[in-house]
Amino acid sequence: ARLYTEEDPVVILSSDSLKQTVLNSSSAWLLQFYSSWCGHCIQYSPTWKALAGDVKDWSQAIRIGVLDCAHEKNFDICKEFGIHFYPTFRYFKAHDTTNDFGKTYRGADRELQTVRQLMVNFLQNHTKHDWPVGCPPLDPARSEDILSLMGKKTEFYTAVIVEDKDSYIGREVILDLMPYEGLAVKRALSSDKLLMEKLGISSVPSAYLFYPNGTHTVMNVQKRLRFFFSSFLKLLPGVHRKQTNSALQRPQPGNNGQGTQVEWKEFEKSKVYMADLESGLHYLLRVELATHKTLEGEELKTFKDFVTVVAKLFPGRQSVVKLLETLLEWLVSLPLEKIPYDAILDLVNNKMRISGLYLSEQVQWVGCQGSSVALRGYPCSLWTLFHVLTVQAANRPDALANTGFEDDPLAVLQTMRRYIGTFFGCQECGKHFEEMAQESLNQVKSVDQAVLWLWRKHNQVNARLTGSMSEDPMFPKTQWPTPDLCPTCHEEQEGLHVWNEQMVLAFLKQHYGASNISPKYSSNSPDRPKTITKPNSNVHLNQNLKPSPDSAPKHQKRTDTNGAGEKHNGVQIEARPGMTFLGLGFSSVDMSLCVLLYALSCVFLMFMFFFFRFRSKRWKARNYRPYV
Ligand SMILES: Cc1cc2nc3c(=O)[nH]c(=O)nc-3n(C[C@H](O)[C@H](O)[C@H](O)COP(=O)(O)OP(=O)(O)OC[C@H]3O[C@@H](n4cnc5c(N)ncnc54)[C@H](O)[C@@H]3O)c2cc1C
Incomplete structure (x- = not known):
């Protein structure tokens, strides 16, 4: 197998693409000419991938590429470029038309931080004439320019990183924020005593923030590290990733693409919302799964296992949990090998009128709301649901007793894997998720490791999707949790950001724990359960598939409902008359x-x-x- 794949944040070059990509480019390039059989190259590849991921946001200024000289079709180009040893590192300046073969880096230190700093130095070697397009100035700003911002109203924030002469933080933060709009980042030196005094800065590195309304203050970050400064700035209200051409064609924030305004719901990002979880379950059960006419074989098994895990672990409202439990009991008690999905829908819609069972049909995205209806929503709620379930499995070890899943730390993850592979509407996502699962799921040995595995993989997906069309400009894909949510989760080792996984685990257990789920915006249960009639489809409960009364829990009561039918969102909602007798509900x-x-x-x-x-x-x- 090749050392680098399309999944990695590096640009994979070949003899066909090398010259036209790298020569006379609008950005500078740092290339690694490697050989896939060379042991050093194999050992070094994780560092190179980590570096490429770390500087992904710098791509308008400098990009990272690889070319495999062991590939037969690259033999000639490697000869032409004079590559004799592997790996060979070459820098290519932006706008270079001299057709040269780049500048070789011969240093012995190839640590990530060293190479990253060399990239900054290399960028600064450009002149005014060949400066990479889109790369902001990296030299320290003049104190007059900074001080003139005091009390001045502008259209954007200005952040100033004040640092020592040898520090790279300022330049790295400037490059990190390059793809973002709504702010400008500058750097200043601690040797500028007048500036230090005027800004009231006594220790460095520090950051000072000028707000668009003319106010200004020292930026308050928990740790004075590059990652903390960059994250803080990316999350400022009004700061978002610049839209690409394709992203510009998307509906604008607050608009659903059909001219209708979407009502914005205020929410706290430190909370999980029950409305998101229930809306996700509604979509999953009534829309995504309903595209399957019948469930049988592996699909039915996957569905049963999914319902088992959710019924036992979902820390939801009683009406939803009871509905899931009833569905589970019904599925378990049915000896059928094939179930029409309409029968499942009848139960989800509580056609049996069992009192106290209800899952809202209203979609209410809160923490998962997007700046347009085309963004976020369901996939966000699905991630959230599975994080909640892994945390529940870790917090309540006995919850899966007598289900066949007891003592299985992989129960939730394997169920999620099979659900995503079988039913998730985005097939490509399913393929990627399966690849990640095949790679490392077998290393998970405990329920705590399961919580962390899902977090790690979600971050891997976030990294891959940064700047993609599915990224909501108001909710940029970041490595999560951000420092404002969990400062103790973040550390730095030799200039590289590292996670404190013990702290991450504690944070995930708290964040996705039952007590952090807010009921705000959850729709209330109706006075009476309603039944849905899809146009031109027979949705009457199949009498042969009715759950036997014995299969329903003893504590469940049946109730009657009265009322005429009503129309809702183009769907005929029909409330059929019925009555109760000895606590049992009967339909007409x-x-x-x-x-x-x-x-x-x-x-x-x-x-x-x-x-x-x-x-x-x-x-x-x-x-x-x-x-x-
Ligand atoms: C299993 C799966 C695979 C997917 N694969 C792809 C794909 O290959 N290509 C594609 O275009 N889209 C994929 N998607 C969709 C994509 O991941 C997002 O869900 C979607 O773009 C919406 O993004 P979002 O901004 O709402 O945040 P999401 O990524 O959906 O995250 C939802 C919420 O989870 C929290 N969160 C973020 N990161 C983490 C983390 N690491 N650990 C715990 N919580 C976190 C945050 O609060 C965030 O708001 C996939 C979705 C799923 C469920």
């Missing part, structure tokens, strides 16, 4: 059958009565004995 079909059977049995009994009466009279007349 049940009632009609009862009356019919009652009438038939009356006729039958009358017939028997007259038949035997007539026979006994005849017998008496035939065998009349006056002396008996």
Whole structure:
């Protein structure tokens, strides 16, 4: 296998693309010419990938590429470029038309931080004439320019990183924020005493922030590290990733693409919202799965396992949990190998009118709302649901007792893997997720590791999707949790950001724990359960597939409902009349059958009565004995 794949944040070059990509480019390039059989190259590849991921946002200024000289079709180009040893590192300046073969880096130190700083130095070697397009100035700003911002209203924020002469933080933060709009980042040196005094800065590195409204203050970050400064700035209100051409064609924030404004709901990002989880379950059960006419074989098994895990672990409202439990009992009690999905829908829609079961049909995205209806929503809620479930499995070890999943730390992840692979509407996503699962899921040995595995993989997906079309400019894809949510989760080792996984685990358990789920915006249960009739489809509960009354939990009561049908979102909502008797709910079909059977049995009994009466009279007349 090749050392680098399309999944990695590096640009993979070949003889066909090398010259036209790298020479006279609008950005500078740092290339690694490697050989896939060379042991050093193999060992070094994780560092190179990490570096490329770390500087992904610098791509307008400098980009990272690889070319495999062991590939037959690259033999000639590697010869032409004079590559004799592997790996060879070459820098290519932006706008270089001299057709040269780049500048070789010969240093022995190839640590990530060293190479990253060399990239900054190399960028600064450009002149005014060949400066990479889109790369902001990296030299320190003049103190007059900074001080003139005091009290001045502008259209954007200005952040100033004040640092020592040898520090790279300022330049790295400037490059990190390059793809973002709504702010400008500058750097200043601590040797500028007047500036230090005017800004009231006594220790470095520090950051100072000028707000668009003319106010200004020292930036308050928990740790004075590059990652903390960059994250803080990326998350400022009004700061978002610049839109690409394709992203510009997307509906604008607050607009659903059809001219209708979407109502914005205020929310706290430190909370998980029950409305998101329930809306996700509604979409999953009534829309995504409903595209399957019947479930059988592996699909049915996957669905049953999914319902088992959710019914046992979902820390939701009683009405939803009861609905899931009833669905589970019904699925388990049914010996069928094939189930029409309409029958499942009938149960989800509580056609049996079992009181206390209800899953709202209203979609309410809160923490998962997007700046347009085309963004976020369901996939966000699905991630959230599975994070909640892994945390529940870790916090409540006995929850899966007697389900066949007890003692299985992989229960939630394997169920998620199979659900995503079988039913998730985005097939490509399913393929990627499966690749990640095949790669490392077998290393998960405990429920805590399962929580961390899902977090790690979600961040891997976030990194891949940074700047993609599915990124909501108001909710940029970041490595999560950001420092403002969990400062102790972040550390730095030799200039590289590292996670404190113990802290991450504690944070995930708190964030996705039941007590952090807010009921705000959750739709209330209706006074009566409603049934849905899809146009032109027979949705009457299939009598053969009715769950037997015994299969419903004993504590569940049935109730009657009354009311006329009503129209909602183009779907006919029909509330059929019914009644309760001895605490059991009966629909009108049940009632009609009862009356019919009652009438038939009356006729039958009358017939028997007259038949035997007539026979006994005849017998008496035939065998009349006056002396008996
Ligand atoms: C299994 C799966 C695979 C996917 N694969 C792809 C794909 O290959 N290509 C594609 O274009 N889209 C894919 N998607 C969709 C994509 O990941 C996002 O869900 C979607 O773009 C919406 O993004 P979002 O901004 O709402 O944040 P999401 O990534 O959906 O995250 C939702 C919320 O989870 C929290 N969060 C973020 N990161 C983490 C983390 N590491 N750990 C715990 N919580 C976190 C945040 O609060 C965030 O708001 C996939 C979705 C799923 C469920």
